[in-house]
Amino acid sequence: MHEITLMSSILDTLRESALQNNIKNIKQIKLVVGKFSMALPDSLLFAFEALGQDELFKGAVLDIEEKDTKCICRDCGQHFSLDNDYYFVCPNCSGHKTEIVSGRELYIDYYEGD
Numbered sequence: 548m549h550e551i552t553l554m555s556s557i558l559d560t561l562r563e564s565a566l567q568n569n570i571k572n573i574k575q576i577k578l579v580v581g582k583f584s585m586a587l588p589d590s591l592l593f594a595f596e597a598l599g600q601d602e603l604f605k606g607a608v609l610d611i612e613e614k615d616t617k618c619i620c621r622d623c624g625q626h627f628s629l630d631n632d633y634y635f636v637c638p639n640c641s642g643h644k645t646e647i648v649s650g651r652e653l654y655i656d657y658y659e660g661d
């Protein structure tokens with residue numbers, strides 16, 4: 548499962564940032580995860596539990612916000628959210644020339660610690 552790899556690099560980023568900011572213990576982490584990033588929040592939480600065992604992450608709470616996948620129709624310009632991950636049909640004109648504009652993101656929104 549690729550959530551382990553993703554979480555590993557997220558934790559590396561946090562370790563580096565905490566070091567630069569002289570933070571010894573992180574209390575809260577907020578992640579934004581696009582539904583189209585294919586990263587499952589449950590698996591990310593599991594990976595966090597497994598990998599975040601050092602002092603820095605002791606007692607830290609991981610909060611994950613899921614973002615809908617947003618598309619645009621190239622035929623009529625309609626913006627729409629994907630209800631179903633694989634149903635790329637425009638609800639306005641039933642066109643299939645749709646493009647994903649957001650939903651692939653996965654980033655650290657913020658973190659807090661001292």
Ligand SMILES: [Zn+2]
Nearest residue numbers: 620623637640
């Ligand atoms: Zn359309």
